[in-house]
Amino acid sequence: ALVDKGEHRHFMAKEIHEQPEVVGHTISAYLDPVARRVTLPEGGLDFGRIDKLTLSACGTAYYAGLIAKYWFETYAKLPVEADIASELRYRDVPYMPGGAALFVSQSGETADTLAALKDAKAAGQQTCAVVNVPESTMAREADAIYPTHAGPEIGVASTKAFTCQLATLACLAIGAGVARGVLSREEEERLVGALLEVPRHLAEALAMDEALRDLAHEMSGARDVLYLGRGVSFPLAMEGALKLKEISYIHAEGYAAGELKHGPIALIDEAVPVIVLAPKDALFEKTVSNMQEVMARGGKCCLISDEAGLAEAARGGELWGRVPVPSLPEGRLTGLLAPLIYAVPVQLLAYHAAVAKGTDVDQPRNLAKSVTVE
Numbered sequence: 001a002l003v004d005k006g007e008h009r010h011f012m013a014k015e016i017h018e019q020p021e022v023v024g025h026t027i028s029a030y031l032d033p034v035a036r037r038v039t040l041p042e043g044g045l046d047f048g049r050i051d052k053l054t055l056s057a058c059g060t061a062y063y064a065g066l067i068a069k070y071w072f073e074t075y076a077k078l079p080v081e082a083d084i085a086s087e088l089r090y091r092d093v094p095y096m097p098g099g100a101a102l103f104v105s106q107s108g109e110t111a112d113t114l115a116a117l118k119d120a121k122a123a124g125q126q127t128c129a130v131v132n133v134p135e136s137t138m139a140r141e142a143d144a145i146y147p148t149h150a151g152p153e154i155g156v157a158s159t160k161a162f163t164c165q166l167a168t169l170a171c172l173a174i175g176a177g178v179a180r181g182v183l184s185r186e187e188e189e190r191l192v193g194a195l196l197e198v199p200r201h202l203a204e205a206l207a208m209d210e211a212l213r214d215l216a217h218e219m220s221g222a223r224d225v226l227y228l229g230r231g232v233s234f235p236l237a238m239e240g241a242l243k244l245k246e247i248s249y250i251h252a253e254g255y256a257a258g259e260l261k262h263g264p265i266a267l268i269d270e271a272v273p274v275i276v277l278a279p280k281d282a283l284f285e286k287t288v289s290n291m292q293e294v295m296a297r298g299g300k301c302c303l304i305s306d307e308a309g310l311a312e313a314a315r316g317g318e319l320w321g322r323v324p325v326p327s328l329p330e331g332r333l334t335g336l337l338a339p340l341i342y343a344v345p346v347q348l349l350a351y352h353a354a355v356a357k358g359t360d361v362d363q364p365r366n367l368a369k370s371v372t373v374e
């Protein structure tokens with residue numbers, strides 16, 4: 001084999017720890033660190049001329065796409081529709097002239113994503129693919145490709161490919177904002193400057209590996225786990241739940257924090273750990289107030305936030321778990337960086353829970369790395 005686990009027990013652990021490096025590579029393919037500008041490859045989408053983006057993928061890649069939907073809306077004011085590929089391909093999508101369709105896939109071979117790409121192309125959309133395998137079928141079929149530079153991913157549960165997809169999509173959203181005249185030169189510089197710090201924040205976040213183990217061990221005894229988030233943290237909550245399901249076989253759900261009261265709050269008791277993703281962005285207070293609703297009903301909550309966020313939330317009562325994440329620059333920049341950085345504790349929690357349960361972390365039952373049949 002060309003790839004080995006190095007000092008790690010599993011490929012998944014190795015791939016989680018590679019993230020500062022591979023996200024760094026990916027970012028450098030799309031940013032000029034000296035000029036602090038986005039440098040999108042020639043022959044890509046002309047974002048200045050697109051009036052709608054349809055975004056599609058499966059599994060983890062879909063959650064990367066959903067996070068990017070928020071970014072394209074915020075930084076490029078571009079209308080985005082996102083759907084899982086197995087639905088999109090069978091919908092009667094009224095594709096309009098002037099639209100483009102973007103597909104995200106680690107392998108570039110997932111059958112549903114490929115079929116959705118071919119449909120969009122046949123319907124006259126400009127197509128592009130964010131893929132980790134540049135010689136894949138999707139890369140060949142799409143009008144343009146934006147490679148991620150994660151290197152080979154062996155663990156079935158996607159980790160470094162996900163953060164590299166996010167890094168690429170963040171650059172695309174900023175590039176689109178510039179092309180559409182939405183972002184000024186100063187704003188571009190600020191956003192690019194913030195992205196350049198991502199590898200450093202990732203390395204800092206990885207330092208919590210050991211500290212998360214006890215919490216994950218405790219969580220591994222649960223039958224169900226809820227993940228909550230708002231805004232960009234909502235798709236990440238779903239990704240967190242997916243990671244946990246995939247490798248530890250614990251039932252988990254990712255929910256929009258504000259939707260909790262419309263159903264899942266009925267599940268709350270002391271046996272259901274609730275993982276709350278609350279970066280200090282504009283929605284922090286809202287998320288924390290949802291967490292307090294859970295705590296008031298006897299739910300045990302684990303808050304993932306920075307030290308300031310943890311201190312603020314502590315006033316609301318005793319937390320079951322506290323996961324401090326490096327603090328990020330304020331405001332709009334937090335929304336850009338948080339999904340990349342908060343992905344680390346989410347991955348580590350799932351990883352350690354699976355190790356505690358003794359499952360086959362790299363080759364979970366019933367799952368395939370690449371699903372090339374429908």
Ligand code: G6P
Nearest residue numbers: 058059060061105106107110158
């Ligand atoms: C499989 C894998 C997932 C992955 C999904 C999409 O289900 O187990 O980890 O997210 O396929 O794969 P792709 O290669 O298209 O990103």
